Amino acid sequence: MNKAILLIQCPDQKGIVSDVSRFLYSYNGNILEVDQHVDEEMGMFFMRAAWELDSFSLKKDEIASRFEAEIGKKFQMEFKLHFNFPKPKMAVFVSKLSHCLFDILGRHHAGQLEVDIPLVISNHADLKPIVEAFGIPFFYIPVNTSNKDTAEAEQLALLKEHRVDFIVLARYMQVVSAEFIRHFPNRIINIHHSFLPAFVGARPYHAAYERGVKIIGATAHYVTEELDAGPIIEQEVARVRHHNTIPELVQIGQDVEKVTLSKAIKYHLDRKVLTFKNKTIIFY
Amino acid sequence: MNKAILLIQCPDQKGIVSDVSRFLYSYNGNILEVDQHVDEEMGMFFMRAAWELDSFSLKKDEIASRFEAEIGKKFQMEFKLHFNFPKPKMAVFVSKLSHCLFDILGRHHAGQLEVDIPLVISNHADLKPIVEAFGIPFFYIPVNTSNKDTAEAEQLALLKEHRVDFIVLARYMQVVSAEFIRHFPNRIINIHHSFLPAFVGARPYHAAYERGVKIIGATAHYVTEELDAGPIIEQEVARVRHHNTIPELVQIGQDVEKVTLSKAIKYHLDRKVLTFKNKTIIFY
Amino acid sequence: MNKAILLIQCPDQKGIVSDVSRFLYSYNGNILEVDQHVDEEMGMFFMRAAWELDSFSLKKDEIASRFEAEIGKKFQMEFKLHFNFPKPKMAVFVSKLSHCLFDILGRHHAGQLEVDIPLVISNHADLKPIVEAFGIPFFYIPVNTSNKDTAEAEQLALLKEHRVDFIVLARYMQVVSAEFIRHFPNRIINIHHSFLPAFVGARPYHAAYERGVKIIGATAHYVTEELDAGPIIEQEVARVRHHNTIPELVQIGQDVEKVTLSKAIKYHLDRKVLTFKNKTIIFY
Amino acid sequence: MNKAILLIQCPDQKGIVSDVSRFLYSYNGNILEVDQHVDEEMGMFFMRAAWELDSFSLKKDEIASRFEAEIGKKFQMEFKLHFNFPKPKMAVFVSKLSHCLFDILGRHHAGQLEVDIPLVISNHADLKPIVEAFGIPFFYIPVNTSNKDTAEAEQLALLKEHRVDFIVLARYMQVVSAEFIRHFPNRIINIHHSFLPAFVGARPYHAAYERGVKIIGATAHYVTEELDAGPIIEQEVARVRHHNTIPELVQIGQDVEKVTLSKAIKYHLDRKVLTFKNKTIIFY
Known part of the structure; x- marks a missing residue:
């Protein structure tokens, strides 16, 4: 319809x-x-x-x-x-961790997401074969401290060429520049691996372990210039116990991350998200 | 307002x-x-x-x-x-188990429920002192196999006298008659101590224990003539484990029951519930 | 170690x-x-x-x-x-629905499951290309009312040849015979798409919709001769609302199914499951 | 036994x-x-x-x-x-908010808590009648900036007199002194009305509202000198939405608080809690 x-x-x-x-x-x-x-x-x-x-x-x-x-x-x-037509075009950025990407590809393959995925961009080549088995082009663009500007220019050119509407950072382990973000205001969805605002920054599972929390979580949010501070779209949590090691926290957390990110993508696709003053209104 | x-x-x-x-x-x-x-x-x-x-x-x-x-x-x-004025009048029916009743009284005392509670009716006298400490009249009406009709007549008279709008069965361990229900169509809220439609009947925690389920629940529903089959208003669940004995299931379940029942009361009070063909639409 | x-x-x-x-x-x-x-x-x-x-x-x-x-x-x-060595060998049976299979393949690829997957068996050919992209052999064995015996014989021969230790029915839409089950007592894990014992049988999401439940669920259990009645390993639930259509219930439920099944596989692999009198003890 | x-x-x-x-x-x-x-x-x-x-x-x-x-x-x-005998003695400190106190009294009345409650201490007189209806002595000890030392001395004298083993701060809105804490090391349980370490401090629901989180929580922890930083015993969460006002967040949160605090009390009573390096091990 x-x-x-x-x-x-x-x-x-x-x-x-x-x-x-x-x-x-x-x-x-x-x-x-x-x-x-x-x-x-x-x-x-x-x-x-x-x-x-x-x-x-x-x-x-x-x-x-x-x-x-x-x-x-x-x-x-x-x-x-x-x-709801033509389908919007979504780019997925990924590094080495595959759980969010595979979850998205699986849902797309099953017809759950009303979206085209014209490309996946990664700073590592590892996941190329499987992405291509799902019939989606994969672009390997290495990123390091010295080439960040040119890498982003290359990414932006690809995004433009494929007429991408919005971007999903599926555990893409790079900070994107303010300049890059300005091309996609409230159109870059990131999954942060903690229950924000607890544990901002790079190693939230380690921090959660140190603090001895009984519940961990994940937060899908729009990317803004301030790191981990953009409007929150969705959050989910999971219970952990004293005997869970950091690798176990990571695994439990990854299940939460992928579910949370996919929900956020759904809300975004269904145009159920309004943003105002760094908060979201979600009409689900 | x-x-x-x-x-x-x-x-x-x-x-x-x-x-x-x-x-x-x-x-x-x-x-x-x-x-x-x-x-x-x-x-x-x-x-x-x-x-x-x-x-x-x-x-x-x-x-x-x-x-x-x-x-x-x-x-x-x-x-x-x-x-939303004047406040509706809610009667609470209870037997010996106090957890749902106390939860309601506590919320009412804290101003969380926009309702008057003109009376509590019970087939046991046990909870009278505490109900009265909360400033609410308590009526003890014993019920047994031989006096059910007269007991219901007495209840109905009290409900009429106090101009009660709706009734909450807060673990009231008696089946109310079809005749009684007809006076309050979709205006009697019951809390059933299982995740319906699993485990209908009188001893759901025993049945859950026997089946070895990993999650138990509670169901708040409007009372209809068919036992445990009325429109579901709210359901909640809690995780259990193999080592939980039946008394532990009961305790875990009681926490779920009281939260579920109070949510259902809130929805009902806020006029957020529509019923159609034995299902509810809840506009929360 | x-x-x-x-x-x-x-x-x-x-x-x-x-x-x-x-x-x-x-x-x-x-x-x-x-x-x-x-x-x-x-x-x-x-x-x-x-x-x-x-x-x-x-x-x-x-x-x-x-x-x-x-x-x-x-x-x-x-x-x-x-x-914990050598790794146990797990066969996955699947029909057309891919969500549980992809979840398993993704976890296996990410090194989360200490198991070898020597083969996937399906009564449909649809998922062959992606399974093979993950480097796992795929066997297409059609099943219909007239060839069920020979199909099961063919399956058993493959399982024997690959020295399979246990089987996961990842939404495999066929009932396996008592004879087949006897080869793998408490070693066939099925995912049922409801919160058992509510809604046994073939169309639980339709039944849940009809009853108007507020929570749906999934149950991973060992397969026994009596359909949907084997020892429960794990259960999970998700909240639904009046506006969810049956296709939406299916989608929400599939997320629950895949998480529940993967947890059950983990418990089984970690040898954390004991069964006694149709119940499980899970030492997690 | x-x-x-x-x-x-x-x-x-x-x-x-x-x-x-x-x-x-x-x-x-x-x-x-x-x-x-x-x-x-x-x-x-x-x-x-x-x-x-x-x-x-x-x-x-x-x-x-x-x-x-x-x-x-x-x-x-x-x-x-x-x-497990004689029963330990627990003092409850409370201010004006009654939800946690009533939850504890209700459980105690129902025989769920294997503990004696020799006294409730409050800096407000409001809840005296109901506490006494439950048969428990109530002591009103006003606290202000100028009398804090003498108030704590009075409290300590009462606790000593009633041979109190541990203290529950059931939304007691006062910071207790380091000196006071030293009398009850890892024996004062506080309920903080946020999912720590998010939103430390006095107005967490306001902060959660400002940040636009989708889940709020509560944290039961042992009190140490550093505010809101002691070993976490239990945490629980609840989902909230954009339309929830701050008073609604407070109400939703209070349900979480009382459940979380009661669980922590249970773990403490069952001697299931070990503390080490500001973390807890909970053998539930």
């Missing part, structure tokens, strides 16, 4: 739901899902509406401008209009 | 959200929450809308009839209109 | 732990892990002990007979002695 | 389990539970053994010295010997 999805944010006022739903109805739209949220502290209104496009009497290309003219302007809305 | 809450169900058609939200807006209603659900298999539409009443230009008593005339009739809606 | 693992069950008596640990110490064994469980209702004692083999003064082949002579006989023990 | 429980820690060596279990057997002890843990990084061995005392041929008062002479000295053990 061809769907349109509208994500809205604006100062809260009376009549928004009424006007938006009347707009959709007036052009014969069949509303499939509607969610709204009012942040009373900030005085902000957020809304997501999805409707069937086939019977809709506005052409795909007209919708945004008509909506702006009839509704958006009146309420000073920021809005984004998405369609 | 004075609020009105509207719960709607009707055959699915275009324009319902639009018409309902326009209705609320046209009388100057500030929508606080709106949720909707379409059951595509049944072709049914469900909606919950909450709005501020203070600025609303219809009088409290006019709303239902106006809504029926302007909207309800057109879409063949079944709808219910609720207000 | 080379390890020996001893699994014991016998009638409960005083002195068992003392005698077993003294036996290990007397031959210079360094105990790594020891767990015990007494089932007071059955009057049974269960124990698992793991120790380093390198410094142990008994030869690998002598241990069982010495233990029987010095300890086992005295306490009427049933015991099994395992070593 | 009268039980003895032995908690041991010492440098790891061969033969400890063998010697300890032989000791117990030699005096006719029936071992009920035995758990051990080796911290390979620290080279430390930890053990817990529980046995029936009725048939034990050593007198209660002789056990410790005999064990020290026969076993402890040889392995340079630190050990503690506990009995």
Whole structure:
């Protein structure tokens, strides 16, 4: 089914739901899902509406401008209009750890993810054969302290060439530059291997072990310039015990990481995520 | 804040959200929450809308009839209109096990439940002193095989006298009659001490022990004539291990029971529950 | 590190732990892990002990007979002695659904499973290319109502040829015969796509949808003659809501299935599972 | 059943389990539970053994010295010997928030906690009537910036008078002094209302709201001089969403707090907790 999805944010006022739903109805739209949220502290209104496009009497290309003219302007809305076709294009960045990548490839192969994966980019060549067995091109771009700029330029060229919409860092063990991030604002999803804000930084499982926590976790978030501080999309946890060694924490954690990352990808793909002031609103 | 809450169900058609939200807006209603659900298999539409009443230009008593005339009739809606005042009145039925009752009393005392508790009814006198310490009248009505009818008549009289809106069976170890249930359709909440539909009946922890399950649970549901088969409101689970004896299963389970029951009470109080064909839609 | 693992069950008596640990110490064994469980209702004692083999003064082949002579006989023990080398051999049976298989292959590739996978057997050819990309032989053995006996004979021949120790049914959509099971008692692990004993049978997600449960689950169990009734090794659950369609329940459930199955495989591989009277004792 | 429980820690060596279990057997002890843990990084061995005392041929008062002479000295053990009688005495400190206190009182009333509660101490008088309805003395000791020393002296005198073994801070909103803590080393259990080490300090739910986390938690830990940094006994979490306000986070969190604290109390009472280097080993 061809769907349109509208994500809205604006100062809260009376009549928004009424006007938006009347707009959709007036052009014969069949509303499939509607969610709204009012942040009373900030005085902000957020809304997501999805409707069937086939019977809709506005052409795909007209919708945004008509909506702006009839509704958006009146309420000073920021809005984004998405369609579930053509499928968005997702690049996956990976290093050597395969668990998140394989989880994504498996779901994609099973038809669970409504996305095209035009390429996988890695700073190691290890995972090339299996990625290619799944029918996906693999690009090996080594990264070190001296070539980081050129490596990112090469990555960006590939992303542009394949018209990539968003990027998933599937345990990609490199910090991406602020410059790189500016090309994909709120469109780079990272999986951090801890329950943020606990244990920021490079070795969270070691830190968790040292502190003796009874639960570990993982956090999927949009990448912003400040490391591990971007808007949180999803978090999951798992119970651990005193006898778990660091390698065991890593393994238990990896199961959490892959589930958390895949959920975040799903929310992003379904256009269920709004971001505001470094927080996310997830209409699941 | 004075609020009105509207719960709607009707055959699915275009324009319902639009018409309902326009209705609320046209009388100057500030929508606080709106949720909707379409059951595509049944072709049914469900909606919950909450709005501020203070600025609303219809009088409290006019709303239902106006809504029926302007909207309800057109879409063949079944709808219910609720207000968050005066507080609803909840009776609690209990036997000897105190964990669910104390959990409810504690929450009520802490101001977590927007409800009045005019009475607790029990077939045992044990818990009377503590219930009364919480300032709530306690009625001891013994029940046995020979006096069940008169006991229920006595209960019903008390419930009527105290104008009780709904009943919570907080591990009340008696089966209530079909006749009794008819006085409170979808207004009796029971906590069953298993993850239904596994382990219906009287001794679910024993059955769980026998089967060697690794997880046990509890189910809060509306009471219908068929035992343990009413619409499920909430379920929770807890992990158990081979070394847990039946008394330990009971204790672990009781923690699950009280949390599950309290969640169900909250949903019911917040008018977040719709029932249709023995299932619930919970707009949390 | 080379390890020996001893699994014991016998009638409960005083002195068992003392005698077993003294036996290990007397031959210079360094105990790594020891767990015990007494089932007071059955009057049974269960124990698992793991120790380093390198410094142990008994030869690998002598241990069982010495233990029987010095300890086992005295306490009427049933015991099994395992070593963590050579790696056990695990066959995976699969149909068309790939999620459990891919999860296993991914973990194996990442070195998480101390097991050899000499072959994957399927009644469909679909997954052959990817299995082979992971370097594992794939055998396509079609099964239908008329050839079931010969298909199982062919499977058994392959399992024998590859000296398979145990079998994982990774959503293998065929019922295996009692005759087949007798070749692998408590050595066939199945994943059932429900929280048993709720929803036995072929379409548990449909049944869960019909009943309107708020939590779904998966159960890994050893296969016995009675369908879906074997000893439960592990169970996991996930929360669902009224708006989840059956396909969504299936997807949410598949995530639970793969995690549950992989945990069960780990327990089995680590020799942490004892079975007694259709229940398991899991020393994790 | 009268039980003895032995908690041991010492440098790891061969033969400890063998010697300890032989000791117990030699005096006719029936071992009920035995758990051990080796911290390979620290080279430390930890053990817990529980046995029936009725048939034990050593007198209660002789056990410790005999064990020290026969076993402890040889392995340079630190050990503690506990009995499940007489019941330990637990003091509860509380301020105005009642949820943890009521949970403890409810469990105690239901016979779930093998402990005496000789007194509740509070810096507010609010909860006095209900505590007394449960039959427990309530002491109101106001605390402010100028009287902290004398208040603690008064508290200590009461604790001494009632021969209190350990203290539970059930959302007691005061920081206790280092001097006070020294009277009860690893015998003061606090519930912190966040998933430590995330959100230390006074307003964790506000901080969690600001950061936009998707999961909140609670941490029960022994109190040490460094605030919120003592050994973690138990942690639990709950899922939250973007629409949850801070008061809702508080309520959701309070459910987690009370469950977490009660679990920690249980572990402590069952003598299942060993502490080493600011971490706990929990033999549950």
